[in-house]
Amino acid sequence: MKKEIAKNERYEMYVDKTKNRTHFIFRGFWKALDDVPNLLEDHKRAMSEVRSGFTSITDVSQLKTPAKEVTQLLIEMKNISNEKGQGRVARIMEQAISKIVSQRIDRESEMDLPTRNFGTYEEAEAWLDSFDE
Helix, strand or coil: CEEEEEECCCEEEEEECCCCEEEEEEEECCCCHHHCCCHHHHHHHHHCCCCCCCEEEEEEEEECCCCHHHHHHHHHHHHHHHHHCCCCEEEECCCHHHHHHHHHHHHHCCCCCCEEEECCHHHHHHHHHCCCC
16 A cells, blocks of 8 residues: 655655555656755655665656756665665656666666666566565
8 A cells, every 4th residue: 555755746756665665756847956845855754664675666757857956866865765775676767868867867876776667657566576476
């Protein structure tokens, strides 16, 4: 059962405590930090709901390439997730540019976790669930 952490026009965050999994949905174009003023605090709230080894589904299929200052915020969020003990990450993305930005965030956050990209939410969920069996 997913618990809603935040939901607005730019992003949604949920936590499934049973699966120890976060669900992030990012959408639109974030041109400045003012576009997502509560993002970091909402992320920290989500992190307080999971245990080390948690898995994540991040849907960036509707996110346009964010501005540099917002990308730095995403890197900071990734570092917080890593410190919490994040496990596997499944990303949902459609655009090649999203893959480039995601790879940059992974690299700059020094993320060294099993990560796979998927075209649908169902594929991402099935991949993460396959490790719980």
